Amino acid sequence: MSAPKTIPKDAQVMIQILKDMGITEYEPRVINQMLEFTYRYVTTIIEDAKIYATHAKKSTVDADDIKLAIQCRMDQSFTSPPPRDFLLEVARQKNQTPLPLIKPYTGPRLPPDRYCLTAPNYRLKSVQKKVSSSAGRISVPRLSVGAVSSRPTTPTLGTPSVQSVSTKVGAPVSLTGQRFTVQIPPPSQTTTTKPTTPSTPAVSNVLINPSLIGSKNILITTNMVSQNSGGESLKRKHEDDDDYDAL
Amino acid sequence: MAAIQSGLGDGVEEKDIKTEPASDGFGNNNANDGRLVSTSPGSSIPAAGNKPVPGGPPEDQQTLLAVLQFLKKNKLTESVEILRREAGLPEDALDPNGADSSGAGPGGTAGSVDLEGGDASSLLTAAGEDQPDVSVVLSAYSQQGDPALYEVYYSSLKKFIETVLDCHRAELSQVFYPLFVHMYLELVYNNHENEAKAFFEKFSGDQECYYEDDLRVLSGLTKKEHMRGNETLLDFRTSKFVLRISRDSYQLLKRHLQERQNNQIWNIIQEHLYIDIFDGMPRSKSQIDAMSGSLAGEAKREANKAKVYYGLLKEPEIELPLDDEDEEAENEEGKPKKKKPKKDSMGSKSKKQDPNAPSQSRIPLPELKDSDKLDKIMYMKEATKRIRLGPDNLPSICFYSFLNAYQGLTAVDFTDDSSLIAGGFADSTVRVWSVTPKKLRKVKSAADLNLIDKESDDVLERIMDEKTASESKILYGHSGPVYGISFSPDRNYLLSSSEDGTVRLWSLQTFTCLVGYKGHNYPVWDTQFSPHGYYFVSGGHDRVARLWATDHYQPLRMFSGHLADITCTRFHPNSNYLATGSSDRTIRLWDVLNGNCVRIFTGHKGPIHALAFSPNGKFLASGATDGRVLLWDIGHGLMVGELKGHTDTIYSLKFSRDGEILASGSMDNTVRLWDAMKAFDDLETDDFTAATGHIHLQDNSQELLLGTYLTKSTPVIHLHFTRRNLLLAAGAYNP
Numbered sequence: 001m002s003a004p005k006t007i008p009k010d011a012q013v014m015i016q017i018l019k020d021m022g023i024t025e026y027e028p029r030v031i032n033q034m035l036e037f038t039y040r041y042v043t044t045i046i047e048d049a050k051i052y053a054t055h056a057k058k059s060t061v062d063a064d065d066i067k068l069a070i071q072c073r074m075d076q077s078f079t080s081p082p083p084r085d086f087l088l089e090v091a092r093q094k095n096q097t098p099l100p101l102i103k104p105y106t107g108p109r110l111p112p113d114r115y116c117l118t119a120p121n122y123r124l125k126s127v128q129k130k131v132s133s134s135a136g137r138i139s140v141p142r143l144s145v146g147a148v149s150s151r152p153t154t155p156t157l158g159t160p161s162v163q164s165v166s167t168k169v170g171a172p173v174s175l176t177g178q179r180f181t182v183q184i185p186p187p188s189q190t191t192t193t194k195p196t197t198p199s200t201p202a203v204s205n206v207l208i209n210p211s212l213i214g215s216k217n218i219l220i221t222t223n224m225v226s227q228n229s230g231g232e233s234l235k236r237k238h239e240d241d242d243d244y245d246a247l
Numbered sequence: 248m249a250a251i252q253s254g255l256g257d258g259v260e261e262k263d264i265k266t267e268p269a270s271d272g273f274g275n276n277n278a279n280d281g282r283l284v285s286t287s288p289g290s291s292i293p294a295a296g297n298k299p300v301p302g303g304p305p306e307d308q309q310t311l312l313a314v315l316q317f318l319k320k321n322k323l324t325e326s327v328e329i330l331r332r333e334a335g336l337p338e339d340a341l342d343p344n345g346a347d348s349s350g351a352g353p354g355g356t357a358g359s360v361d362l363e364g365g366d367a368s369s370l371l372t373a374a375g376e377d378q379p380d381v382s383v384v385l386s387a388y389s390q391q392g393d394p395a396l397y398e399v400y401y402s403s404l405k406k407f408i409e410t411v412l413d414c415h416r417a418e419l420s421q422v423f424y425p426l427f428v429h430m431y432l433e434l435v436y437n438n439h440e441n442e443a444k445a446f447f448e449k450f451s452g453d454q455e456c457y458y459e460d461d462l463r464v465l466s467g468l469t470k471k472e473h474m475r476g477n478e479t480l481l482d483f484r485t486s487k488f489v490l491r492i493s494r495d496s497y498q499l500l501k502r503h504l505q506e507r508q509n510n511q512i513w514n515i516i517q518e519h520l521y522i523d524i525f526d527g528m529p530r531s532k533s534q535i536d537a538m539s540g541s542l543a544g545e546a547k548r549e550a551n552k553a554k555v556y557y558g559l560l561k562e563p564e565i566e567l568p569l570d571d572e573d574e575e576a577e578n579e580e581g582k583p584k585k586k587k588p589k590k591d592s593m594g595s596k597s598k599k600q601d602p603n604a605p606s607q608s609r610i611p612l613p614e615l616k617d618s619d620k621l622d623k624i625m626y627m628k629e630a631t632k633r634i635r636l637g638p639d640n641l642p643s644i645c646f647y648s649f650l651n652a653y654q655g656l657t658a659v660d661f662t663d664d665s666s667l668i669a670g671g672f673a674d675s676t677v678r679v680w681s682v683t684p685k686k687l688r689k690v691k692s693a694a695d696l697n698l699i700d701k702e703s704d705d706v707l708e709r710i711m712d713e714k715t716a717s718e719s720k721i722l723y724g725h726s727g728p729v730y731g732i733s734f735s736p737d738r739n740y741l742l743s744s745s746e747d748g749t750v751r752l753w754s755l756q757t758f759t760c761l762v763g764y765k766g767h768n769y770p771v772w773d774t775q776f777s778p779h780g781y782y783f784v785s786g787g788h789d790r791v792a793r794l795w796a797t798d799h800y801q802p803l804r805m806f807s808g809h810l811a812d813i814t815c816t817r818f819h820p821n822s823n824y825l826a827t828g829s830s831d832r833t834i835r836l837w838d839v840l841n842g843n844c845v846r847i848f849t850g851h852k853g854p855i856h857a858l859a860f861s862p863n864g865k866f867l868a869s870g871a872t873d874g875r876v877l878l879w880d881i882g883h884g885l886m887v888g889e890l891k892g893h894t895d896t897i898y899s900l901k902f903s904r905d906g907e908i909l910a911s912g913s914m915d916n917t918v919r920l921w922d923a924m925k926a927f928d929d930l931e932t933d934d935f936t937a938a939t940g941h942i943h944l945q946d947n948s949q950e951l952l953l954g955t956y957l958t959k960s961t962p963v964i965h966l967h968f969t970r971r972n973l974l975l976a977a978g979a980y981n982p
Contacts, residue, residue, distance in 0.1 A: 021463065080477075081788060082789070091842060094803075099611055101611050109781060110752075110762060111762055111798055111800040117763060
């Protein structure tokens, strides 16, 4: 126990109050908690009292304002349970109704659904697909693989032709059981491409090597997205560009 | 105007009610006063409106004087003049008569005249206040005795009692405490702060030591405003403090008070005390001390006279359903299919109804499902392997310490078959652990459940999702510390009650919260499922216990009557009764069927924190902050034993499976085992004892104590006997 003169006066007062109320054993932190409560309470009351005083167009706060502030706070935060006679009356009424019979074999006995907490507390939003495009470039339909969880290695694509938007994906891709959106960029559109999941305004037929699909949950979306010659497209796409530049 | 008309009607009815209890035994002629002040403010105010009827009859005269005095007190001099002129009252009729009417009003003989006057003054003060219901209650102190004389009155009474014969002195000393408190509160209510303080200082030291806590609360209460928010105190005022005094002692007291001018004390006694008179020997100090200590005195004799069906319900005969036959038959003795009813040791020994047991249909109970029947069969099998305990065969104790709880562990429960432990914590979480090596699993989602084979034998394992297997699960949902926890008997549900005022039902299949039962708006200190499932009880700070059913979002029964918070709630083994222990230091036994209080047990000197029914349903054990365990006979309503030994609050009590041993766990870090068989063995219930409720407690705590087991600074919060009579204990390690 530190020497009394190093404890602030407020804390000394609080210690004295605790002693008067007969509390002899307590942890040191209790004093801090009590003091914090006291400060908060007194500040709230005095602020409320100031508001009441200004409302009554008084220049200073006086005892009536404080009394009113205390009374309002008591009714609001520090309510006490209902009085006994009221409870006796309510109990008498409640106890008059006989106990309800129990229907047998009704499964889990729970109140009606709206009194339970068993309803889902979420709602599924419909998936938004952005239209992506690039400026001006007549491009070859690209097959770019954007994985939801991570970036896979670059798939090598078969040689697509401009007319038939069909691509053959022949090369092995290290697909590792993730969900992929395979996006085939369409020619000539001007909207920009977002690197991740773009939306599909139009779907074209894609012939894809079935061995690639298997059980790996590949979601195929074809997308008439034109390549953006600017820097917004995937790095991969630049590489693709290099690959399929000749086309 | 219609209100006044109905008020007139009320006035007439009230008169009739008032004359009835006048014929009651002594000291109760003011019961109606209490009742009147507790009627709703709506009826009291129109009733007040009809009182000032001018003219003749003496009762109205008194009323008028009371009105005059009230007006004068509030300095409404013009109204005083006008009223006096109109009513034709003489000038000097005011003061002495006014004092008389208010002084003689609540006290005095049982005349409806005086009662009217007194009621009028109390009602009028009520009408003047802004909070009528509270003031009606407090205005029991509207009488104006001379404050300076209170000390004189009290001292003279003290002197008188000291000179009385020894045998009467103990009984009459009971009067001191309630008299002291009521006189003090009267002084405070009438704003005589200095006199009140002086009075308190002079006489508070004389009171019994077990009233110390109450006196400390009183010492902080010096102004009228302080009285307003204190519900317990208000209840103390409206309810009468019950004293049980022998006729001889009572005559002595009455004679003394009536021959002197001490009408003040007599008034208070008549108004606030209920003196339950019995014929016979006066009680000794030790007898009185054993029974006193509660906030409302002792229990009236009539309170403990109702018939209680404390016997157990007959166990159902388990008929084997046909399709389960093969399974059961090969489990049991490998016998071929037999449609015999199972096991005869389930209670069908006595074919006739136990007269003390309630009928099966007294309260509706859920039917036994197949899984329940399987549980019962398991229970019976375990029962055959049960160890018989006794003084020479003590149980082994297995202690589950919660580490790193940092004093946050607030509630613990075990399932009946001891396979799961749940802990409620101050950080508002509930955690469930598996005691056995079998892990806890959640049920699969609906989509996955569609895919499983429903006809397979192990479908119950298949519905469980292996991916979610873990040793423990945490349940989040409450917004305050969890103070009460209870498993359902079929291990499907878990209940938890918290400081946020709700009781939550959790599913132990999905480990999610299913329902939040809102009703208490104040902390709920304890909750428990009924032994048959479906019903549960909760009790909290609002002084009522509520009975709920899992499929009703509102309570089915409300048990109101305690004067202070309900700290402990327990069901009787037959689910027809429940016991509540409270901070007002009494235990009440309630009937589930109609909500009546059938027993009141007083005697503890501190708030009660632990209750346990004996397995045969006849006895109740209770533990409180005073460190004593008290044993009660429910049928007769008597205290039959007192077990002293613990030095700190007792938080858990449990009887062994056959009722031979009582285990108690306490804050003093010990578990103590007591010989319950011996404690209940030799009970002398002769007619006198049963009639008057006087007990002679033997001081045999030392003989009954079978063992004390210390833990390493871990208070024992929960005790549980497994089905084979192994004792499990739980607590949080508190270094």
